[in-house]
Structure formats: structure tokens, C-alpha cells
Amino acid sequence: MASGCDTATALKPIEETLEHLLSQAKPVTEVEWLATETVLGRVLAEDQLAAVSVPAWDNSAMDGYALRHADLQADTPLTVAQRIPAGAVGTFLEPGTAARIFTGAPVPEGADTVVMQEHCQRDADLLILTHEVAKGANIRRIGEDVRQGEVILNQGAKLSPQHLGLAASVGLAKMPVYRRLKVAILCTGDELIPPGEPLGAGQIHDSNRYTFIGLLQALGCEVIDLGRVADDFIATQEALAEAAAKADLVLASGGVSVGEEDHVKAAVESLGRLSLWRVAIRPGKPLAFGFVGETPFIGVPGNPVSLFVTVAILARPFILRCQGREQILPSSFAVKAGFDWPRPDKRREYMRVRLHSEQGQLTAEAHPSRSSGVLSSVTWSDGLAILPEGKAHKNGDLLEFIPFSELLG
Secondary structure: OOOOOOOOOOOEOHHHHHHHHHHHOOOOOOEEEEEHHHOOOOEEOOOEEOOOOEOOOOEEOOOEEEEOHHHHHHOOOEEEEEEEOOOOOOOOOOOOEEEEEOOOOEOOOOOOEEEEHHHEEEEOOEEEEOOOOOOOOOEEOOOOOEOOOOEEEOOOOEOOHHHHHHHHHOOOOEEEEEOOOEEEEEEEOOOEEOOOOOOOOOOEEOOHHHHHHHHHHHOOOEEEEEEEEOOOHHHHHHHHHHHHHHOOEEEEEOOOOOOOOOOHHHHHHHHEEEEEEOEOEEOOOOOEEEEEOOEEEEEEOOOHHHHHHHHHHHHHHHHHHHHOOOOOOOOOEEEEEOOOEOOOOOOEEEEEEEEEEEOOEEEEEEOOOOOOOOOHHHHHOOEEEEEOOOOOEOOOOEEEEEEHHHHOO
């Protein structure tokens, strides 16, 4: 099929690239109902409503005594007439009496205040308050946390531990989640050798496969690993066709440039179409997007840092949209530049930086190497500082910073 992109076209801006990618993303629609304790990290397929209020009744916020606040005005001891542990229900509280009550226990009818035990003295069944207490104190009211019928979790949320706890609190034993996105990966390069095998002349261990797998697993994808693909057009074509038949998305590293041994771009065009190539990003640039048959394809550079950055910045939002996620763009915050940047690039730079505190201000220290082959710079760093295209910076200027915690999940 004919290509939808021209190799001679100018570099695409980041925003235009993201807009194009997201416009082509089709979320998975298949839903699985799974036990609440098993859905950590999955994407919620439907809004979830509270079947009950939480708390379901007024209850004590602490260990102490339930009483009528009006009885305190008499300034006389109260008689402790009942004991209400958590899980039990007391009887009607008669005037002039108090109930020994424990955290979480229902406040008995007739009581309107709970006094913490530390503010009381007790002599047998007589109770004397040693501190003043406001009416209504230390009572958790019905529905204070959640009201029955209220939406507690929104469709598209990635489920975290706190979501599971909240769902359980309203009695949700199962929840509907989208099935995992299936992503097939392939890494091109005759020089790539798996870790654990001896290296020959001109060979390197394949780090890209493991970076791919780690990034995708952190995003909750089901990874289909097709391994290394030889630098050969037919082999690349066959691997792409197999990947497209098995997956919702195909990711490939290397082979998307214009060298004589770069076959991925041509192989994709022979099986489908490309609609994007060459993006104004550093490290990166030769990022390809298109379709193998009808399966989306993203090709990223083979240099390990370029792979990491382009997947995190460009492929990740596409993947999240395909997963049905509500929030797809990472959060960022301002940090102070701890370096000069006098010669800006025509591409937007995602600089590997480490943060340290300097007089209460977070300052970004740049890694000494800008090389896209120095993978250790990524483990050294805390995240990526964004240096806009065509703009110089001085030491002390504010920069936008994206922590890795926002990009790796």
C-alpha cells in the first residue's frame, strides 16, 4: 500500500504528533468481571455506585462514653448503664446515663455525643467528665464517607490499592474492567544477543527488549514477545504480520530510519500504511506510526535512551487511550535549572536530570551525557526536564519536570 507520510517532510511538533496518535487510538471494549482483590492496576469499565452508605449508621470515632449532652449541664455524675463494643448494638440511652462505647460501635438511640475515655474519670458505675466537650463530638455520621447511590469510582480509572479498599467498603465483591491491551514487541538488529550468552565481535546484549517489556508491564499490558528480528526485509515483514495477527498494537525498536539495513519502515508500508514519521523530539526523531493491516504500529529508534523517551512521552498516551484510561497525560511541576542551555535545538529536548534541594527549591542537575546510547543516564535520573525547542535557558530558570513515577505506570 502507498505510504501516508513523506520521508522528506519537516519534523512534526510534539503536540501535533500526540494529537494524531490519540485520534487513531481505539480503546478496547471487551469487559471482564473480576474479584475486587484481583483488579489492581486494571482499568475500570463502568462507573461504580455505592450500594450502602459508609458509615451505615452513626458510630463512635473513638473509645469512650456515649451520652446526652444536655445531661452534662446538671454537673452530676452519670451512671454507666451499658457497654457497646464494635459489632454490637446498644439499647436506648436513658436520661442521666452513659454507655461505655468502643471505636466503630453504633451510637445508641438517645445519645448525641461521645467523650473520649481520656477525658473521663470512672468510679465503679459512676462517670465524671474532666474536660468540656462539644455537642455531637466524636461521632462519625451516617454517609459521612459515602452516600448510598453515589458514584464512588469513575469509568477509566486505573485501579489503585485505595480504590480496592473503597470498593470493598460498599460491598463490591467484583468489578468490571477492560481486558488487558495486547502489545506485540519486536527488536531488530543482527548485533543483538540475549543476556547470558557470550558476545562475539561487534555484538551487544539486547537491552531494548527488556526495556520494552518493563515499560509495557508497568502500564498493565499483556506483552507478546517476538524477540529479535534479523536485519532482513522478508524476516521483518513476516515478524510484523505475525505480530499484527496476535496483538492490539505492534511496537518495534530500530529499523525505522533510512539506512540500508533499516527495513521496518519499508516492511510496514508493504503490509499497510504509515501516517507519521520523524518527530521534533530529542532523544528520538525517527518515530513511525501507522498500521500493519488494521493493527496500529509504532516504531521507535533503536538507541536505548531514545526508545525509553519516545515510548514514555509518545507511545504511552496512545497505549493509555487504547486501555480506556481516564488520565493519559503525565503530571509535571516546575524545578530550577541547575545548568545553562545557551544553544537550543530545533527539537524539544527531554533532558535526563536528577533533583536535589537547594535553599528549599528543587534544582535539576543534568546528566553529563546527552548521548542516546547511555542507558545508565536513565537509572541515574529522577525524571525528564523539558527544554522547549528554540529557547535558551540559564542556570536558575524554571523548567517543566516530569518525574519517572508519572511515566512508568
